[in-house]
Amino acid sequence: MAGTMTAIAIEGGKGAAEALKPVEVQRPEAGAGQILIKxxxxxxxxxxxxxxxxxxPPPPGAPETLGLEVAGEVVTGSGRWKVGDKVCALLGGGxxxxxxVVDARHALPIPKGLDLVHAAALPETVFTVFANVFEHGALKAGETLLVHGGTSGIGTTAIAMxxxxxxxxxxTGRGADKKAKALELGADIAIDxxxxxxxxIVKAAxxxxxxxxxxxASYFDKNLEALNVGGRIVYIASLGGPVLEVPVMKIMQxxxxxxxSTLRPRSVDEKARLAAEVERVVWPWIEAGQVxxxxxxxxxxxDAAKAHAHLEAGEHVGKVVLTV
Incomplete structure (x- = not known):
């Protein structure tokens, strides 16, 4: 028997941050090709x-429990991972x-110089930035990246990468404090x-x-105005509105x-491919201290409810992490 464990459940299925409650649930077991992480x-x-x-909603087959990235110790091994290995991993949930539990191919070694708390903040943001900025956006050395929400978890990671x-x-950031912080984090230019x-400002630069x-939607026209000929606009969320009217002629010109793109619904094989690329390209940057x-x-x-309330307040700079 696997026994039980503490997990965070959403009381009533959905709700405000206060709906997050610790509960005792069945501990998962690793299946074929999977590892179990403490x-x-x-x-x-x-x-x-x-x-x-x-x-x-979680994609089909994913756990209902929240949580898309973790770091910890392997307690059931598979593939390259043995019991006792320290890993961080991208999850579909849980x-x-x-x-x-996670597909063994979606776990990566803890980069040299990082503790488990910092490593837990890597997978969701690093995979998202790599896929969208470097694959879909095809950013190259010498080009210019405009990143909105520069002090968010995604934004701080995008600046560094x-x-x-x-x-x-x-x-960009909202307020003078976040503008100053973005410059401190390495942005060449920051905008309130x-x-x-x-x-x-972007055009002038x-x-x-x-x-x-x-x-x-609310930023689309200005994004297009700031974009160079042959440029790429990559969407990863729609906090300012999901529907827009598209000026086709301007796009053509x-x-x-x-x-x-979204990350969570991708196939396990696509996530495995992305994990291998992230380890090859980004892990050396992390171990060199560049990211x-x-x-x-x-x-x-x-205190997951407090963590959600903190993130919702929008004053954070970087990532919020739960410790177990």
Whole structure:
């Protein structure tokens, strides 16, 4: 028998942050090709908030428990992983718990110099940035990345990864404090999106070749205005509205590529391919100190509700992590 464990459940199936409660549930068992991880830390991400509110259901076969990234110790091995190995992993769900099961190919070794709390903040953000900025956006050395929400978990990671790749980075944030923080984190130019016209500033600085956007419709026209000919706009969320009218002629004139993606619904094989690429390209940047996850706050697992409230307040800089 696998026994039981503590996990975080959503009381009533959906609700406000206060609906998150610790409960005793059956401990999962690893199947073929999977590993079981004793979780030390779990990242908290915006998709977790959306799932809690009923807007982002888990894909078929994924656990109902929240949590898309963890770090911890392997207790059931498979493939390259043996019992006792320390790993971080991208999950389809189930991270807000004492134990989590994952495809062995979706786990990566803890980068040299990182503890488990910092490692838990890597998978969801690093996989997202790599897939969208470097694969879909095809950012190259010498090009310019415009990243919105530059002090979010995604934003801080995008700044560091783009700089490591030899790109110029322009970051937006809401407020003077976040503008200053984005510069401190390595952005070449930072813009207060509440008080400044980001499109005009980006154009004056030479334009953007790639835009990483989680705002959506409300920023589309200005993104297109700031974009260089042949540029790429990549959407990863739509916090400012999901529906827009598209100015087709302007897109044609700019020869713009408008794309976007989600990470969680991808196939296990596609996630395995992405994991291998992340380990090959990004892990050396992390171990060289060029990319380092920025932790804003940690909360005990039982305080997941407080962690969600903190993230929802929008004042965080970097990642929020649960410790187990």
């Amino acid at each position: 979780v030390a830390a779990a990242g908290v991400n915006r998709p977790d908030l959306l799932q809690r509110m009923g807007f982002y 991270g807000y718990a004492q134990y989590a 783009a700089k490591a790749a030899g790109a110029k980075v322009i970051a 999106a509440k008080a400044e016209d980001f499109a005009a 030479g334009g953007a070749d790639v835009v990483l956007d989680m705002v959506g 700019k020869r713009a590529v408008i794309t976007g 380092r996850p920025l932790i804003d706050a940690t909360f005990p697992l039982a």
